Amino acid sequence: MTSLRNDPHERGVDTGSIFPPLTHDNAVRAQGSLLIRLTDLDERGVREVRTDRHGVLAVGVTPDGTPFAVGNTCRHQFAQLGRGRVTEQGCLECPWHRARYDVGTGAMTEGPKGRLFGFKPYSALIRAFGSRLKLATVRVHIRDEAIYLDE
Numbered sequence: 147m148t149s150l151r152n153d154p155h156e157r158g159v160d161t162g163s164i165f166p167p168l169t170h171d172n173a174v175r176a177q178g179s180l181l182i183r184l185t186d187l188d189e190r191g192v193r194e195v196r197t198d199r200h201g202v203l204a205v206g207v208t209p210d211g212t213p214f215a216v217g218n219t220c221r222h223q224f225a226q227l228g229r230g231r232v233t234e235q236g237c238l239e240c241p242w243h244r245a246r247y248d249v250g251t252g253a254m255t256e257g258p259k260g261r262l263f264g265f266k267p268y269s270a271l272i273r274a275f276g277s278r279l280k281l282a283t284v285r286v287h288i289r290d291e292a293i294y295l296d297e
């Protein structure tokens with residue numbers, strides 16, 4: 147079970163590994179258009195899902211119940227976003243330096259944080275880059291307690 151940290155200088159998600167979250171972690175295998183059952187999401191609210199059509203996506207649900215599926219690779223240093231978490235505000239937060247993304251548009255809304263990468267001019271530069279080079283977004287819906295690709 148992963149645990150969440152709140153210290154502003156720590157990574158957002160403790161993956162239990164000394165290695166950065168650059169690799170996939172037990173991605174769920176999609177079954178046709180069925181990406182993931184809601185019961186397969188933990189408190190992080192997002193998982194990596196391997197699909198035939200789109201490769202590995204970060205798939206989850208925001209606190210208001212909106213499902214999403216977006217590209218899995220952070221624009222900062224390529225952490226796998228499906229290993230991150232969904233914030234109370236409904237953003238997808240990177241597991242490494244906690245950049246945040248709007249899951250509706252795929253744009254980075256907050257740059258990286260922490261002692262090194264949280265340096266404001268640097269963080270703002272990465273955010274500007276990530277707001278232009280958006281994550282891919284894939285249209286999905288919830289049916290029968292599961293997230294499906296739209297037809």
Ligand code: FES
Binds near residue numbers: 222259
């Ligand atoms: S790799 Fe995502 S914020 Fe640094």
